[in-house]
Amino acid sequence: MTRRDNPDKLVVLKGIRKYYPVKEGGLIGEKSAVKAVDGVDLDIHRGETLGLVGESGCGKSTLGRVILRLEPPTQGEIYFDGEDVLAMSSNQMHGLRRRMQIIFQDPYSSLNPRQTVGGIIGEGLLIHKVGTKSERTERVRHIMEVVGLRPEYINRYPHEFSGGQRQRIGVGRALALQPELIICDEPVSALDVSIQAQVINLLMDLQEEFHLTYLFVSHDLSVVRHISDRVAVMYLGRLVELADKRELYDNPLHPYTRALLEAAPVPNANVVKNRKGLTGDMPSPLSPPPGCHFHTRCPHVMDRCREKVPAFQEHKPRHWVRCFLYSDKTA
C-alpha cells in the first residue's frame, strides 16, 4: 500500500457544524442561525497542502478558526494527531497550540501596531517560556532571516513595513513555535501580484524545509492550483468536491466547481471566454436553500435536488463529490 492509499492523517474532522444564532426581532420569532459550517468531514494529511476554495460566505475561514479552536464548533469532532481536541483540558490545549498556527489575510490588522517585529514573532516563545530571553532573541533573528526580513529591523514597528513584508512577519510569527500545521487564511489575497509570488514561494520553501502541513484557504483558484496537493471546494457551509489537484482542475465534477473554474479570469488574450456563467446571487447563509444548497443556481438542477441533500461520496478513487448527478453512477 502506498502512502497515498493510507495517508498519515494529521487532522481529522467529523461532522463539523458551526452555527451563529441570530436573535429574531419579534417576541415569538423563531431563533434562526447563520449556518457558517454545515456538516464538514475532512482529513488533512501530514505534509500535504490542502487547498480550500470557495467564495465569500462559504465558511472556509470559519472552518480554519474552528480547527484551531479559536471558536468552538456547534457540533462535531476534531482530532489532531489522533487526539480528541475538544476533550482536552485547557492546559493540554495550551500545549497543543504550539503545534498548530495560523497566518491571516490582512497584513494591516493581523499585527499589533504597538508591538515591535521582535515582540510579534517572539510572542509565542514568550508565552510558552521557550529558552532564555537572549535565546529567544536569537531565535527571532534567525526566523526573520528565514522569512526574508533583515534581522536589524527587529525593533521596528509594523507600520514601517510594506504589505508584503508584514505578511512575512505574520509567517515568521506562525513559524516561531515550530508547529506541524499552519492554517493559511487567504495569506496572499491582500497583496500585489508580484509580492504574492514572493510570499507563495516563501511558503512553499518553508514547507519543504520544516515539513509543514498547510490548510490553504483561498478564493483564488490559480494560487490554490499552484500550491496545493489536494483541493476541496466549499459552498454555503458544505464541501461539494474534494480531489487531488490535477484531477480537480482537469475533471471537475460538481457544477459549482465547473462554474468557478470557468468564471476565473485567465490572463491569456487568445482564449475566447465561454460566457455561460452562473446566474443569480449567492444565497444568504442565514436562509440557505433546502436540499442541495446549490440548486438555485445549478444549470442541471433536478427535482430531487430541491428536497434532499446529496451525500458526499467517493465517485472515483480519491475524488469526492456531493451531487445527485453522480450518486447513481458511483464506481
Next chain:
Amino acid sequence: MTTTAAEQPGQAPRGAAEKSRSPLWEALLRLRKNKIAMAGLVIISLFLIMALFSPWIAPHDPLEQSLYDKLQPPVWEETGTWTYPLGTDDFGRDLLSRIIYGSRISMLVGVVAVTISLFFGTLAGAVAGFYGGIIDNIIMRLMDILLAFPSILLAIVIVAFLGPSLENAMIAIGVVSIPRYARIVRGSVLEEYSKDYVQSARALGARDTRLIFVHILPNCLAPLIVQTTLGFASAILEAAALSFLGLGAQPPTPEWGAMLANGRALILRAWWAVTFPGVMILCAVLGFNLLGDGLRDALDPRLRE
C-alpha cells in the same frame, strides 16, 4: 536560508535612516505641528508652573487678610497699587496670590478626579467589552444609571451625601465621569477584539490577562488620551461649579469657583474680584480643550497615508 538572494526585499522599511518610532510617538510628532494644540499645551504648562511654584511666585500669602486694604482695585486703576497688582477681595486678601494658589487646587482636582474616572471606567469598560454577555449587560446598565443624571446634579448628591469638602468634590466629580470612560474603553475593546492580531495571540496560546493588557488596551489609548485631556477641563469646571455652590472648596480656600461665589455680591463694587477668577477658569479650560482637540486629530487612525 531558503529564500534566494534575489528575493530579499530590496527596500528598507520607510525611513530606515531615521530612528524607529512607535505609532504613539509618531502621533506626538504630528501634534507638534498643530499650532493651536501647542498653544493649549503652553497654557497648560503655564498653569502647571503656577501650581508647582506658587509659594515662590505669589507675592502674598493667599489667606492673609488685611482689612485695611479691603477692595483695592487692580494696579492700573486710579487707586490701585503695585502691592496688590490685581486688587484685593472683601477680606483684603491679594487676588493675584489667591489666583495663583487657586491653580494648585484646580490642577489637583483635575488629576484626582480624572484618575478616579480613568481607573474605574477603564476597568468597567474592559471587563464589559472583553467578557460580554451578562457581565457586559450588568456593567453597562450601571453606567446607564449614572449617565441618566445630569452630571452636576449627581455630583451635588454625592457631595451632599459625603459632606461638603474639596476632597469629596473631587471624588464626586470622578465618580460622575466614570461612564464616559467605560463606554469609550468598551467600544475600543470590542473593536480591537475582532481584529486578527488578537485572534493570532489567542492562537499562540495567550491567556486573557495577556490579551487585555498587552494587546487590546494599549490599542485603546487614543480615544482615552483625548477623553482624559478633555476630562481635565470638565473636572475643573465642575469643581468650580461645586465650590460656587458651597459644596466643594470651603472658605477660606482660594479655589476659583469659590472666589466667584464670594465675589458675586461684589460685582458692582469690585468687578476684579469676580472677573479674574472667571478668566482663570476660562483659560485653564480653554487650554485643555485646545490640547484635547489637537490630540484627537493627531491620534486619528489616519496613520496610513
Next chain:
Amino acid sequence: MTEPLLEVKGLKTYFFTDRGIACAVDDVSFSIEPGRTLAIVGESGCGKSVTSLSVMRLIPTPPGRITAGEILFNGTDLLKVSEKRMRSIRGNQISMIFQEPMTSLNPVFRVREQISEVLKLHQKMGKAEALDKAVDLLRQVGIPSPESRVHDYPHQMSGGMRQRVMIAMALACDPRLIIADEPTTALDVTIQAQILELMDNLRDNTGAAILLITHDLGVVAETAEHVVVMYAGRVVEEAEVKDLFNDPLHPYTRGLMRSIPGTSAETDRSRLEAIPGVVPSLLNLPRGCKFNERCRHAFDRCLEAEPGLLAPKTGHLVRCWLFEDKEGE
C-alpha cells in the same frame, strides 16, 4: 480610425506632502475611442487610480495638484473648464464606478433616491419620471424584480447587486465614457464574471467607451482591447491586448505575467518567478529608469537616464532601453 473620445496628454499629478513631493502620475498619455475598452493595469501605488481621478478632476487639492498636461474630452480640455462645467460633465457625460460597492452607496438612502438624484440633477427629470427610468435602468443591469428592488436600501442587497446599482447610476445619463476603478475586485469570482459580461454588453449597446482600472491581468485579457501598463507613475508599456499578452516587452510586464500562477507552462508546485524587491516609494524614486532596482536586465544606461516611450513594433510602445536600437522594426 475614429476621433478619440478621450485624449490624455502628458498628465502630471503630484502630491505635495510634508515629506516631499510624490509624483503619483508623471507624464502619462493615452487615448480612448468611442465604444472601446482601455485598461490601465498596474499594482498598488502605480498611479492608475490617481489617473482616473485626475480625468474626473476629483483630486483632493491640497495636497494634490494636476501640474501639467491636457485632458481632451471630445476636443475640450477638461483641465481648463470651470468647476461648474465640470460638475455638469461628471455623472452625465463621464461617469465613474468605484471599487467598494459597500461604501460607494449611501446607506441611508433608498436605491430609487440615489439613482433619481443623478437623473434630476443632469436631466431635470421629475420624481415620477425619474422613478420609471430608475426601474428601467435596474432592469438593464439585470436586477430581477426591479420594480420592488428599486425601493430597497443598500444593506438589503448583496455585493453583486450593489455593484449593479452603481453601474445603473453610472449609465443613467447615457455617458460617453465610463471610468471603472477596480469594479470587480471586491466581488466573488462568479459575480465578477457576471459584472464583466454586463459591462461588455452595455458598452456594445450604448456605444460608450470604458476606461478600466485594474490590477488583475485576467480581467484585462478578457475585457480590454487596448492596454496601458503603469509603474511608479509612468506608462511603461502600451499595446493592443493580444499583442501585450503574446509578446510582452517591458521586463516589468513580463515579470508580472510570470508571477501569476498558472500562466506559464510550469510543472507542479514549481517556484514562481517573482519580481524581487518592492515598488520604490513615490517620495524617493531612483534615478534613471524607475524599475532599475528590480530589473534583471538593468545595465548602466538604466541607472543614469530614464528611457522615453519607444515603438519597436507598430502600436506597441515600451519604456525600456533594451529596445533603443529596435525602434521601427
